[in-house]
Amino acid sequence: MSTQPLRAGGEIEAILNRYQTMVYGLALAKTGSPSDADDVFQEVFLAYCQCRKEFRSEEHRKAWLLRTTVNLCRRVTASSWRRKTVPLDEGEEIPVPFQEPEESRVWQALSGLAEDYRLPLYLFYFQELSTPEIAKVLSIRPGAVRMRLSRGREQLRQVLKGAYFDE
C-alpha cells in the first residue's frame, strides 16, 4: 500500500480512490439510501479537504473518515426536514446493483437489520475493524459492540441459510 501525505487535503484523488468505497459503503449501510449515501460521500470528502488536519498515521486518517461519515449520516437522517419530506424520486430508488445474486441476498439481509446491528456488522466484516475500533467509530462501548455483533449474527442466521457472518 502506497503511503499518502498525512495532511488532509493533499493528494485528494489518491485518497478518494482508496477510501471512497469505505465511506460510501458505510453511508449506504447507515442511511439505506444510495442518494443519501452519495450526499454523505461528497460532504465527507469536502470536510476532509477543509479540515487541514495532520493525521498521525494512515489508521488515524481512516478512523477520522469513518467517524466523520457516521456523524454526517446522523445529521442527514436526524434532520426533521428530511423526515417530513418525501423525495420526488423515492419510488425510483434503485437498490445496490451487485453482480451476483448471492451478493444481493447478503446485502439485502444485512440492510434488513436494525441500524444498531447493521453498522457493527458492516464495520466488522466489510472493513475488518476490531471491536475496540468499532466502539470508537460508533461512540459506544466495546461490550455493546460485542453484544450487537452477536445478536446481529443471530438474526442473520435466521434470514440467510449459509454461515456468512461467522465468528
Next chain:
Amino acid sequence: MNEHNRALFDAMQRQLTPSPAARAALARRLAQRTPPRRTRPLWACAAAACAVLAMAAVPLNGVLHPAPPLHSYVRDGGLSTADTAGSWDMGGADRPESAGAGPSVNTGDQDAPVLDLPAQEEALDAYQRLMAHFAAEYGADNYPDWYGGAYLDNEGGQGLVVLLVEDQDPGDKTLELQVLAWTDGGPISFGSAKYSLSHLRDLQRQAVDSMWELGLFAGCGILEDANCLELTLTGVTDEALARLAALDPEDDAILVRVGRTADLAADTVQPVVQPAQPGGVPDGTGRDPIAIEPENPAEDASGARAIYGLPE
C-alpha cells in the same frame, strides 16, 4: 472468517461505489474550492521574489505562523435534503424549564406523527421525572457531567433514550440503575454520547457570542439525538471558521450551516425554523424570532439581542 466469505465481502465492498454523478459533483465542488495551480513563467517568479524582498519590512506573522485550522461547514443546498429546523435554543438563560414550567423532551421533530401516544406519554413522564431530579439535585437548568441529553425514540419502541457520556466505566451500571430509579422504571434505554449536555450548552453560548460579534449569527440549537450543536450562519468567513475550529477542535460538536433564514418576500420555499426551545417548548413569547430577524444585525441590534438574550 473463512476464505469464501472474505472474498464475498471484498467483492461486495468493491461494488459499493458512489454514483458517477456524485463523483462529478464532488470534483466540481473541490475545483471551486481550490483553483488549479498554473505553472508560472520565469519572469513571474522573479517578480514574486522582488515582491517578497519588498515586503521584508512587513511583520511576518502570517508567514511564520501557519493559517489556523478552519471548521467545516455545510452550505445550504449541499446536503439538499437537510434543513435548519431542529430544537432551537435562544440563549438558554430563560428557558421555560428554569422558570418552573414543565419541560418537554427534545424529540427533534415537533410535528412528527405520534405513533403510539400512551408509550410516548410514559416516556415523557420519565423525562419529566429525570428533569425534576436534576433540578432538585443540581439546581435549575444544570445537568451533571455524565448526562449527554435525552430524546424520544420515535423509530424504536417509543421509549426515552438517555445518553451517558462515554468516558464512564462500561462495567459500572450504577448510573443506569440510578436513572431507572429516578424515573420510576420508565420506558428508558441508554446510549452513549461523546459530549455532555452541559458542555454543549457552554459551547452554544460561546459560539453564539462569537458569531454575534462577527454579525453572522442566524440561529443555534442543540440536537440532543445527534449530540451536537446546529449553528446557522448568514454567511461564512475564514475568521468565523477559525473561531469555531478553536471552540470545536475535533470538528464534530458543531454542525455549521451557512444558509437562508426565513424570507417572506422571496417567492421560494424556505426551510421552516421553529421558534422553540430544546425540549420542544415554544419560546412563549408568541413571536417568531426568525421571521423578525434583521438582515443586518447591526441595523436592529436591540430587538434581536432581546430575543437571543445577548448582552448589550
